[in-house]
Amino acid sequence: MLARLRSLLRGLFRRDTVEAEMREEFRHHIELRAADLVREGSSPEEAQRRAHLEFGHAEGHRETARASRGLKRFDDLRFSWLDFKLGFRMLVRYPGLTLMGGVAMAMGIAFGAGLFEFVMQWSRPELPFAGGARLVGIEVRDTETGGVEPRILHDFARWKEDLRSVEELGAFRLAGRNLVTGDGPGEPVLVTEVSASAFRLVGAPPLHGRTLLEDDERANASPVVVIGHDLWQDRFGGRLDAVGTTIRLGGTQATVVGVMPEGFEFPHSQNIWTSLRFDPLEFAPGEGPAIYLFGRLAPGASLELAQAEIETLGFQAAAAYPETHAGLAPRVVPFPELVHMPAPGLFNPEFLFLNLFILALVVLLCANVALLLFARAATRESELVVRSALGAGRRRIVLQLFSEALVLGGVATVVGLMGAKYGYEWFLTAIEGAEGPLPFWFEPRISPTTVLYALGLTVVGAAVAGILPALKVTRGVAASLRESTAGGGGLRFGGVWTLVIVAQVALTMPLPAFTYFALDEMAGVSRLHVDIATENFLTARLELDRDLESIAPTDLFDPNNAFGGSGLESDSAFLARYASNLDELERRLLAEPAVRAVTLVDRLPLTYHPAHQVELDEGAIAPPDERGHRISTARIEPNYFEAFGVPILVGRGFDSEDVISGARVVIVDEPFVDRVLGGRNPIGLRLRYIAIERAPPPGPDAPWYEIVGVVGDLGMENGYGRGGVYHPVARGENYPASLVIHLSSDPTGFSTRLRTLGAEVDPTLRVESLTSLEDIANGEEGIYAWGVSAVVLLTFTALMLSLAGIYAVMSFAVSRRTREIGIRVALGAKPRSLLLAIFRRPLVQVGLGVLAGAYLLGMLSHWMFGGITLGQMLLVAVYALVMAGVCLLACVVPTRRALGVEPVTALRAEG
Secondary structure, three states: OHHHHHHHHHHHHOHHHHHHHHHHHHHHHHHHHHHHHHHOOOOHHHHHHHHHHHHOOHHHHHHHHHHHHOOHHHHHOOOOHHHHHHHHHHHHHOHHHHHHHHHHHHHHHHHHHHHHHHHHHHHOOOOOOOOHHHEEEEEEEEOOOOOEOOOOHHHHHHHHHHOOOEEEEEEEEEEEEEEEOOOOOOEEEEEEEEOOHHHHHHOOOOOEEOOOOHHHHOOOOOOEEEEOHHHHHHHHOOOHHHOOOEEEEOOEEEEEEEEOOOOOOOOOOOOEEEEOOOOHHHOOOOOOOOOEEEEEEOOOOOHHHHHHHHHHHHHHHHHHOHHHHOOEEEEEEEHHHHHOOOOOOOOOHHHHHHHHHHHHHHHHHHHHHHHHHHHHHHOOHHHHHHHHHOOOOHHHHHHHHHHHHHHHHHHHHHHHHHHHHHHHHHHHHHHHHHHOOOOOOOOOOOOHHHHHHHHHHHHHHHHHHHHHHHHHHHOOOOOOOOOOOOOOOOOOOOHHHHHHHHHHHHHHOHHHHHHHHHHHHHHHHHHHHHHOOHHHEEEEEEEEOOOHHHOOOOOOOOOOOOOOOOOOOOOHHHHHHHHHHHHHHHHHHHOOOOEEEEEEEOOOOOOEOOOEEEEEOOOOOOOOOOOOEEEEEEEEOOOHHHHHOOOEEEEOOOOHHHHHHOOOEEEEEHHHHHHHHOOOOOOOOEEEEEEOOOOOOOOOOOOOEEEEEEEOOOOOEEOOEEOEEEEEOOOOOOOOEEEEEEEOOOHHHHHHHHHHHHHHHOOOEEEEEEEEHHHHHHHHHHHHHHHHHHHHHHHHHHHHHHHHHHHHHHHHHHHOOHHHHHHHHHOOOOHHHHHHHHHHHHHHHHHHHHHHHHHHHHHHHHHHHOOOOHHHHHHHHHHHHHHHHHHHHHHHHHHHHHHOOOHHHHHHHHO
């Protein structure tokens, strides 16, 4: 056994040596036999001729020798350049099939590769600097609530001394500031206050000047900043004398000491850094500003070892400070998890489902290609019969057809990867336009891992598109293919292809339905855009620099608190200063000739609103499911509707007395009335909240609010649909508040004036997210437009390929029955019975596909939307008619040709 295995391995890995030895052995054998013949009296020439004749065909002996070594199976699996050359020739010879099949496979690979790249950058990000995989973050979680406790400055000081498995331990926090580099009004920027060790960790030298130093963190050190490449170009025009320039961050003057290289961003997507200047010893445990910790695993340390050590330190802190640390648990996590959402594991259900979805999509598209390739392979019966007669085995022919599909898949992969890169860049731009900058490791690129993934999809697709039809074509090739002549039967579509056609029709049916829903959703967004008359409104978020003691954001990168949530800790002095600034800003704005009205709200129209569950004391219709009525809310000033020019449809509006008295009154919009009350008059009814998004339940003592008015649809929407409730609040109760300015002209020209007025009121008053309401609506549309375009393109490709595949296969199947039809006509069969016999099978296949697709569509619609609508049912009917029409069209031409065959000719051919 060992000797045989050794012989096999030697044949596999030292093929040239083995072949040379074999040739030498054959030559030696022939020379010995020729020498014997010469001794027996033959001439040398005659002896050579007879020796060769007696030895026989050398290639046959080599095949026998290879088979004895066990190499024949491996030889059958080997590709040759001729296979790929023939594959390229097939691409040129069948341009229509090449175009349809190539587009289909490229679509599947582009979609799969783009989605896979995004998931990989999300779940397994590669930080773009040396040792990025060993960069970690330390967070502290409350074991009861699961929330992050960011006030860990005291712990930072202790861990910096005691923690051995994490080195270069540093901290950072983010702070919004007005950046002033000249005489202008300034512009809000997100400043990273960070330890100097951050620059050593990432190993990024400055482009000019220096990075931050430990000396810069001293309390009496002069304030300094390091700026990013983009900021250097935008604000200083790339001038070298930018280093040493004094700028103003809010109320602080600071000196620029360095410029970082292009593309450098850390820890998220920031472009300006200054020193974190806190003395941890000045703060008691559980106090101080919100900070986040980072570091690098020490040489020889692992994440598990660091976690064990930090847990030990956490237990010691809980014992030493039970009042503040009893319920806290520190964790060491990969750095991306510190600044972004936790990454799912590669084997978690969501990731596996995503891969199954991509695989199913590629298999579906390639199954369509398989139908086309099967039809093409069937037209090559004669060629395959000849190859079989010349000794090519079934396995060899299957590999040849597989290699042809692989060539098609290779071309499609190149196109697909190019499309994936373009589409991924488009996708990231749309996401950042709507949601803000993504972390620095999200880049519009296709990684080598994704290329390997795409190659894997190519092999799978080529196997589906090449091997399946090849197995069908070569089944019994020695017998059945020889019987095949034009229209004489031969190949038949068996149960496998019937199943493929039925599955193809069924799986493509939901695609037009989803496109319909996407287009309907897009139209809904556009209707919101039009109804609210957004063209003359300018919006901005107003924030104010504040003292550290009052800051305690629960989410570092989302400082906006939700209604009723556990966001910012109120500071009456700070809010009074904030309200005073807003009063002054409003006064100055109303003095401007172009300003018609000014109001403030916590969340702008046409943006996402949290979903809260409400109940009414009477009159509400039954909720759609156990999640109840989930509606949006907005906290507005009394003049909110007047500023928008929206009338109160029923009841009354808010007035200042509602705010002063603290009356629990609300106004609802028309979608709320339709969804919750079924169109009934809501005036006088009461509602209360029984569940609030991202906040603990209010409990049984939650207050009731009386509905006093109804307004139109102002674009309050959440994941459950439209409909909302408006609460009146006093100025200063919303922080940060969104400013809405109704102008008499184009709002874009008023932006600079607004910043100037804000800076005049208070240099620390930041005018953030300055944009028109029109752009907000367009940004929402941009996301929908991206999704709709992708769905429409995918649906169109899938449908066209599906129709082309079904047409080709049906046409081929009918054409194979030409002689049968001629014989039946010769025997006196009636045309009607012939037509029924011809059309029965394709119509049954399409009918089964439509029924299965309708069932699938019904299930998906019920799962996603709660049921199937009349529009969906009409869509199914139209789709069924289209598929039936394609079938009939595919059968008509070959049927007419078959009916035109002379019976005598058919009988003569049969005989």
